[in-house]
Amino acid sequence: MVKDSSEKPAEKARAVQQMFSEIAPRYDLLNRLLSAGIDQRWRFIAAQAAIEKKPRRILDLATGTGDMALLLKRLAPQAEVIGADFALPMLEIARQKARKLGLEIPFQQADALALPFPDARFDAVTIAFGFRNFADYDQALAELYRVLAPGGRLCILEFPPPPKGGFGELYRLYFQKVLPWIGGLVSGNPSAYRYLPESVERFPEPQTLKAKMEQAGFQTRYRIFSGGIVALHIGDN
Ligand SMILES: C[S@@+](CC[C@H](N)C(=O)[O-])C[C@H]1O[C@@H](n2cnc3c(N)ncnc32)[C@H](O)[C@@H]1O
Structure with missing residues (x-):
């Protein structure tokens, strides 16, 4: 089980890898169920930002079951799209989905903190x-900066900590009470779906993530949408 932020990076990474490996078979179903399908719309917005500068080589990191990689390949069929993740059962589902759709996407195992790609490999x-x-945001950003070619673009789609105010409180209620309950019931892994709201509460505010990206060398901007529950950070190097 993934614990709190006091956990050592290597332990956290192992626990995260194990958790996603366990929930892989139910991951897509729960995504659609828990976001009422809007997760695909969020990925679409991020994918459009990623292909704006017509990249030839795209990496979808932490690709999971591959939804973003599949979308990118559909939107930019000429581009080489690679999906990478450290949880093999998630990648296996991504591969099956790509095969079914007839999309040529290599899915490979990789750790975001030590990417097995040469410098400037992706646009x-x-x-x-x-x-x-x-487990370490600064190390991940350094790796991302390294594998991006000059003029390249990084797009991070994430759940920032819930907004303040009435809507934020309602969303918190859903995220902290309803979502773990449904997630636990459907996936058979309640702790995985308790981890989700906990990790969101601990995640840096958009302004802090922007500062971290800038420290790593990216020129960064971000936008927040869906009432403040999702943020897209765009970093150009
Ligand atoms: C919430 S899922 C997101 C999957 C997919 N991108 C999506 O949009 O549905 C998070 C993914 O990040 C992967 N992940 C977490 N830490 C990672 C790391 N250090 N290196 C590679 N993948 C990692 C997990 O294995 C999991 O598949």
């Missing part, structure tokens, strides 16, 4: 709902 990197889970 764009996307990370949808994966960055929050990394």
